[in-house]
């Protein structure tokens with residue numbers, strides 16, 4: 001397979017999604033349509049030649065041509081995320097290559113099958129690309145997003161997700177708050193656990209395609225529990241973003 005080349009993207013816009021999360025819209029001279037779930041590699045080069053490279057999932061659907069949205073959480077003392085948050089402005093160049101990844105992807109031939117998306121924190125980013133694409137193609141497959149966040153302030157894309165759930169009777173958004181729920185909240189207020197996954201799986205008449213993304217610990221626990229609950233391992237796709245738990 002031909003190696004994907006590095007290219008210099010231009011930052012078109014920056015949106016503050018939550019206090020710790022920004023979305024960067026990049027205009028790409030060589031834009032290639034992606035599959036929802038794929039990512040780009042981003043490389044920073046210092047004046048002395050030192051380089052740091054990280055992966056960032058594509059948040060936008062392939063219907064948004066010529067550009068991609070990358071949504072980046074600011075990690076305390078994080079080399080690349082803090083530079084992106086504090087040192088990058090619209091108009092700046094950024095070196096990227098992609099789209100990359102062929103396993104953690106939602107393909108159009110899955111559009112008639114039930115879909116279970118489970119995210120912790122910024123793990124929602126590639127799942128958002130799937131939901132945005134699903135809406136664009138008008139898929140009507142039963143779909144649930146179980147989204148674990150610390151507080152209401154950390155729920156990335158919350159307005160858009162709630163809007164999607166309102167418009168689409170086949171899409172259900174389930175939030176769980178692990179640190180502090182908003183006042184009056186009657187939903188889940190704990191980490192994703194077996195009882196929660198049992199409840200969520202009950203909503204499906206047949207085995208859904210499962211996509212689990214977020215901190216390593218959450219992804220491993222959720223994938224193991226889904227498997228214990230009888231979801232075949234061929235139906236569980238995982239993507240680990242980092243070493244910590246929510």
Ligand SMILES: Cc1cc2nc3c(=O)[nH]c(=O)nc-3n(C[C@H](O)[C@H](O)[C@H](O)COP(=O)(O)OP(=O)(O)OC[C@H]3O[C@@H](n4cnc5c(N)ncnc54)[C@H](O)[C@@H]3O)c2cc1C
Nearest residue numbers: 054055056057071072073078079080081122125241242244
């Ligand atoms: C395929 C893939 C897709 C990804 N997509 C996204 C995305 O869409 N949005 C996004 O924000 N991140 C995403 N990540 C994570 C991203 O690649 C970086 O790991 C993250 O931005 C931290 O890099 P950094 O240089 O800021 O921190 P580093 O300097 O690498 O690390 C600083 C400290 O933070 C810890 N750390 C590193 N990563 C994380 C993390 N994710 N959570 C908590 N602690 C961490 C490290 O152990 C270290 O102690 C993705 C990772 C992969 C593998």
